[in-house]
Amino acid sequence: MRYLFSIFFSFITLLSVAQNGKIRGTIVDDKTGETLVGVAVLVKGTTTGTASDLDGQFTLDVAEGSYDLQISYISFQTLTVGDVQVKAGEITLLDNLRMKESTLELGEVVVSAEVIRTTEAALNTIKKQSASILDGISSEKIRLTGDNTAVEAARRVTGVSIEGGKYVYVRGLGDRYSKTTLNGMDIPGLDPDRNSLQMDIFPTNLMNNMMVSKNFTADMPADFTGGLMNVETKDFPEDKIVSVSLSTSFNPDMHLNSDFLTYTGSPTDFLGFDNGTRGLPSGADQRVIPTPISGHSQQEVVDFVRSFNPELAASRKTSLPNYSASFSLGNQISLNGDKKLGYIFSVSYKSEYTWYDNIVYGEYQRYIDPDLYEMRYATLQNGEMGEQNVLVGLLGGVAIKTTFSKLRLTAMRLQNGESRAGKFEIDNDGQAVGQSGYFATSDNLEYNQRSLSNVLLNGVHVFKNSGWEIDWRLSPTFSTSDDPDIRKTAFTHSSNGSSFNAGAGGNPTRIWRSLGELNAIAKLDVTKKYTLNDREAKLKFGVSHTYKYRDYEILLFDIQFFGGQSWPDPDPSTVLNPENIYPNRPNSIYYQSGNIYPNPNAYRSNVNNTGIYISNEFELFPKLKTIVGLRAENYVQKHTGRDQRYASGDTKNGQNLDNEKVLGSFDLFPSVNLVFSLTDDQNLRASYARTIARPSFKELSFAQIIDPVSNRIFNGSFFTYPGWDGNLTETRIDNFDVRWELFMKSGQILSMSAFYKKFDNPIELVRIPEQQTSTEYQPRNVGNGRLYGVELEFRKDLDFISPAWSHFNLNGNFTFVESLIDMTEIEFKSRKSYEKTGETIKDTRQMAGQAPYVINGGVSYNHYESGFDAGLFYNVKGPTLSIVGAGLFPDIFIKPFHSLNFSLNKKIGESKNTTIDFKVSNILNARTESYYQSYHAENKPYSQMSPGRKFSLGVSYRF
Incomplete structure (x- = not known):
C-alpha cells in the first residue's frame, strides 16, 4: 500500500508540475x-528564485500568469524584466x-519582456570584444531566417563563399587554406582529402552558432590561413525541441527524366552503403588468380570470371525529384539540487538525383610553332551522366550541468552513398603529341560510400x-x-x-578502392581571469594532441582475351555473356590482376x-586591448609504402618505406592582436600571425589514383622527375591584417580591412610535363608567394530610408586580391x-x-510578428587558377x-509552429566550367556541366 501511495503521490506531483x-x-x-555565472534571478513579490549557471542560463518553474523578474549581480545594475507571460506546459524564452x-x-534598468527577441546583439558584442577578427551567425538569427541546414545559414555570413553547395571558403582562398571544426575539434569531412567539412549535413536547430575566425590566435590550430569556421552544436536546448521537416526539390533539367542513367546496385543503396553486392570476389586479393596460364583448372577460371558482377552497361530509368526528411528531439530536465540534464537527438535523410546530358572533358595542348596561337585537342570526351546521392545523418547528445560544471557526450554518424553511371564518346587526336589517335565509346559505372563516426566528451569546470x-x-x-567495383x-x-584495344580506349577494367582513417584528439584549455593595472585581463594556456592514421589500398583487374576478338554488336551489356567467357571462342574472356x-x-x-600554447589578453593602456600568444606544434608524419620499381622486384633502385618519417617539424606560431576602441561602437584592429599548411596523406605517398571518368591521374609527391626531387614540404605563412569596424544596433556592421600574406613554399597541383601520353598531375612546392587584399x-x-523599409536588410562582402607566385627556374624555362x-x-x-575577387551580396526581408522571411543572395568568385600548366x-x-x-x-499557425520554405537555386542557370588558357588563344574546356535551376519546397513542424 505504501508503494501504491508513493506512485499516486508522484503522479499527482507530475500533474501539478504539468500545469506550470x-x-x-x-x-x-x-x-x-x-x-555571467551566479546571477540571482527572483520572481518579484515571491520567494521563488534561482541563479544562473556557468553558461549564464537559468530556469524557473512557475504557474501560468504574468510575472516581473528581478535580476541582480554584484557590481552590476539590477535588471527588471516586466510582463513575462507564462502559459501552462510551455516555455517562455528570454534569449x-x-x-x-x-x-x-546605481540606477535600476527596467525592460519589457516583449522587446527581448531573437536578435544578434549578443553576437555583435562578442565580435566587438573578440581577440580575433570574427564573424558568424547565431541560433537566434537562424531561427529568424528559417534556414534548415548549416550551409544555408553560412551563406549569410560575410566573407564566406560556398563551394559545390557544401564547402565553406573564406576570402576566396581554397580548401587547403580553409578549415572547419566541430565543437572546437578537428574533424575530417566525408571527403577525407579536404580540410573543409560538408556543411549541408547539419540541421540548424541543433546548432548553437557558427563562427568564422579570419585570423589566428594561439588557442586555435595553426593549419589554416583564409579562415576557420567552428560549428557549435547545442547541448542544453533553450526550449523543448520536437520537430519534423519534409522537403522536395525539382530541377526541370534533371528530374522526371526518362533518359536518366543508372545501374543495378545493392538493396541497401537507399541507406547510403553497399551490402556486399559490389564486394571483391573471393580469392581476387590473392597473389595468383585463376587465368588460362596460372595453372588453375578451366572450371576455376570460368568460376572466377563468373564471380564478378556481369553488369557493365549503363541503363536508363526515370529520375525522381529530390527529397529529404528530418526529425529532431531535445529538452532539458531539472534533477536534484542544481543539476540539470539536457539531451538532443536528430535523424536526417536526403536523396538527390543529378543528371548531366552534355558533360565535356577536354585535354588540350599548345602547338610548338610560336606563330600558332590556338590550342589543339589531344582528347575530347562528351557524354551524359546520372548520379544518385543518399545521405543519412544521426546526431545524439546528453549533458549534465550544475552551477559551476558541465559534462557532455555527443555522438554523430554520417553515411553517404553515391551511385554514378555515364556514357561517353572519346575522340583522341593522333596528331597531338604523345597520342595514338582513336575513337571510342565508354560506359562507366561507379559507386562511392563514405561514413563518419564522431564522439565528443567534453567537460567544463x-x-x-x-x-x-x-x-x-x-x-x-x-x-x-570506399569505391567498390568501379567499372569502365x-x-x-x-x-x-x-x-577492346589496350593502346586506345583500353580493355574493360574494374577497380576497388578502400580508405579507412582514424582521428583521435585530446585538448585541454585553462583560463584565468585577473586584473592588471585595475583592468580586466585574461591568461589562457593549454595543450592538445592529435593522432591520425590512414589505411589506403587500390586493387585493379582488367579483362583479357585468350586469342582474338569479335564484336559484331559492340554492346557492353553482352560482354560477360556466357558465350564470351573462356574457353568459348573467339573472345575467351578471363580476368587478369593488375x-x-x-x-x-x-x-x-x-x-x-x-600542440602547446600560452596567450595573454590585457590592456596596458585604456581602450587598447592587447592579445599576445605563442603556440608550438611538434608534427611528425610517417608513411609505409613503396614505388612501382620496388614492388616489381628492383629493391636496389626502388624505394620502400616502412613507417618512416616523411615530414617532421617543430614550429613556433606567434600571434599579436591589437584592438583599439575608437568609440564604444568602433574598433581599429591590427594583427600579425604565423600559420602553416601541410600536405595531406595522399599527397605524401606513392599513390597513383585514376579518375575513371576523365582518365586523369593523380600522382603522389614521392615520384621524382627532372626538377622535382619528391620532397614535398609544408607551407609557412606570415599573415598581416588591419581592420576598422563599426557596430550598430540589431547586428548591423560596417567594416573595411586590408591584409597581406606571405607564403613560403606553397603547395600547388601541377601538370607533369614528362607524362605526354597520359594526363597526370602532382602536388609540388612551387616558388614563394604573396598576396595583397582589401x-x-x-x-x-x-x-534609414523610411519606416516602411524597417524590415529590409542589405548585406554584402567584397574581397579583392592580387596574388603572385615567384616561378621556379624549371617552371619559368x-x-x-x-x-x-x-x-x-x-x-x-x-x-x-586564390580567386582575384569574391563578391557576396544579398537583400533580405524579415517580419518577426508575421513570421515571414525572404532573401535574394548572390555570389561569384573571379577566375581562379586551378592546375598549374607546364610547357606543352x-x-x-x-x-x-x-x-x-x-x-x-x-511561419504559420497560431503558435507559428509550422514553417513553409520555398527556394530557387541557380536562378541565372549558370554552368560550372573550367578551361585551358593560353596566350591569344580561345579558351578551351577542361570540364563543363550544367547544374540547371532547382526549385525546392519544404515543410517543418515544431510540436
Whole structure:
C-alpha cells in the first residue's frame, strides 16, 4: 500500500508540475558579451528564485500568469524584466538579458519582456570584444531566417563563399587554406582529402552558432590561413525541441527524366552503403588468380570470371525529384539540487538525383610553332551522366550541468552513398603529341560510400570566485571512403570494326578502392581571469594532441582475351555473356590482376601532432586591448609504402618505406592582436600571425589514383622527375591584417580591412610535363608567394530610408586580391620554351586556388510578428587558377560561377509552429566550367556541366 501511495503521490506531483510553465533565459555581460555565472534571478513579490549557471542560463518553474523578474549581480545594475507571460506546459524564452556594470548612480534598468527577441546583439558584442577578427551567425538569427541546414545559414555570413553547395571558403582562398571544426575539434569531412567539412549535413536547430575566425590566435590550430569556421552544436536546448521537416526539390533539367542513367546496385543503396553486392570476389586479393596460364583448372577460371558482377552497361530509368526528411528531439530536465540534464537527438535523410546530358572533358595542348596561337585537342570526351546521392545523418547528445560544471557526450554518424553511371564518346587526336589517335565509346559505372563516426566528451569546470576555468575535450573520429567495383568498358571503333584495344580506349577494367582513417584528439584549455593595472585581463594556456592514421589500398583487374576478338554488336551489356567467357571462342574472356605484391598503390600513414600554447589578453593602456600568444606544434608524419620499381622486384633502385618519417617539424606560431576602441561602437584592429599548411596523406605517398571518368591521374609527391626531387614540404605563412569596424544596433556592421600574406613554399597541383601520353598531375612546392587584399563588409537595415523599409536588410562582402607566385627556374624555362610570338613570359604568375575577387551580396526581408522571411543572395568568385600548366600544357582556370539564389519561408499557425520554405537555386542557370588558357588563344574546356535551376519546397513542424 505504501508503494501504491508513493506512485499516486508522484503522479499527482507530475500533474501539478504539468500545469506550470517555465521561464528560461541567458544572462550576458553587456560589455564583453560573456555569460555571467551566479546571477540571482527572483520572481518579484515571491520567494521563488534561482541563479544562473556557468553558461549564464537559468530556469524557473512557475504557474501560468504574468510575472516581473528581478535580476541582480554584484557590481552590476539590477535588471527588471516586466510582463513575462507564462502559459501552462510551455516555455517562455528570454534569449538575451544584458546586464550593465554599475555606475555612480546605481540606477535600476527596467525592460519589457516583449522587446527581448531573437536578435544578434549578443553576437555583435562578442565580435566587438573578440581577440580575433570574427564573424558568424547565431541560433537566434537562424531561427529568424528559417534556414534548415548549416550551409544555408553560412551563406549569410560575410566573407564566406560556398563551394559545390557544401564547402565553406573564406576570402576566396581554397580548401587547403580553409578549415572547419566541430565543437572546437578537428574533424575530417566525408571527403577525407579536404580540410573543409560538408556543411549541408547539419540541421540548424541543433546548432548553437557558427563562427568564422579570419585570423589566428594561439588557442586555435595553426593549419589554416583564409579562415576557420567552428560549428557549435547545442547541448542544453533553450526550449523543448520536437520537430519534423519534409522537403522536395525539382530541377526541370534533371528530374522526371526518362533518359536518366543508372545501374543495378545493392538493396541497401537507399541507406547510403553497399551490402556486399559490389564486394571483391573471393580469392581476387590473392597473389595468383585463376587465368588460362596460372595453372588453375578451366572450371576455376570460368568460376572466377563468373564471380564478378556481369553488369557493365549503363541503363536508363526515370529520375525522381529530390527529397529529404528530418526529425529532431531535445529538452532539458531539472534533477536534484542544481543539476540539470539536457539531451538532443536528430535523424536526417536526403536523396538527390543529378543528371548531366552534355558533360565535356577536354585535354588540350599548345602547338610548338610560336606563330600558332590556338590550342589543339589531344582528347575530347562528351557524354551524359546520372548520379544518385543518399545521405543519412544521426546526431545524439546528453549533458549534465550544475552551477559551476558541465559534462557532455555527443555522438554523430554520417553515411553517404553515391551511385554514378555515364556514357561517353572519346575522340583522341593522333596528331597531338604523345597520342595514338582513336575513337571510342565508354560506359562507366561507379559507386562511392563514405561514413563518419564522431564522439565528443567534453567537460567544463568553473572554480567559484577564483577566476579559473578548465575546459577539456576528447574526440575520436573514424571515417571511411570506399569505391567498390568501379567499372569502365570502352569499345574502340575503327574502319575494321569494334574491339577492346589496350593502346586506345583500353580493355574493360574494374577497380576497388578502400580508405579507412582514424582521428583521435585530446585538448585541454585553462583560463584565468585577473586584473592588471585595475583592468580586466585574461591568461589562457593549454595543450592538445592529435593522432591520425590512414589505411589506403587500390586493387585493379582488367579483362583479357585468350586469342582474338569479335564484336559484331559492340554492346557492353553482352560482354560477360556466357558465350564470351573462356574457353568459348573467339573472345575467351578471363580476368587478369593488375596488382603486384607488395602493392605500390597501398599505403599506411600516421600523424602525431602535439600542440602547446600560452596567450595573454590585457590592456596596458585604456581602450587598447592587447592579445599576445605563442603556440608550438611538434608534427611528425610517417608513411609505409613503396614505388612501382620496388614492388616489381628492383629493391636496389626502388624505394620502400616502412613507417618512416616523411615530414617532421617543430614550429613556433606567434600571434599579436591589437584592438583599439575608437568609440564604444568602433574598433581599429591590427594583427600579425604565423600559420602553416601541410600536405595531406595522399599527397605524401606513392599513390597513383585514376579518375575513371576523365582518365586523369593523380600522382603522389614521392615520384621524382627532372626538377622535382619528391620532397614535398609544408607551407609557412606570415599573415598581416588591419581592420576598422563599426557596430550598430540589431547586428548591423560596417567594416573595411586590408591584409597581406606571405607564403613560403606553397603547395600547388601541377601538370607533369614528362607524362605526354597520359594526363597526370602532382602536388609540388612551387616558388614563394604573396598576396595583397582589401575587403569591405556591411550589414545594414534600410529603416534609414523610411519606416516602411524597417524590415529590409542589405548585406554584402567584397574581397579583392592580387596574388603572385615567384616561378621556379624549371617552371619559368618550361613556359619560355613555348613562348608565342609577341608574348613576354614573366617570372611571376597568379597563385593557384586564390580567386582575384569574391563578391557576396544579398537583400533580405524579415517580419518577426508575421513570421515571414525572404532573401535574394548572390555570389561569384573571379577566375581562379586551378592546375598549374607546364610547357606543352596550358594553365587550367575555374570560370566564375554566378550564383543567384532566392529563399522564402513563412511561419504559420497560431503558435507559428509550422514553417513553409520555398527556394530557387541557380536562378541565372549558370554552368560550372573550367578551361585551358593560353596566350591569344580561345579558351578551351577542361570540364563543363550544367547544374540547371532547382526549385525546392519544404515543410517543418515544431510540436
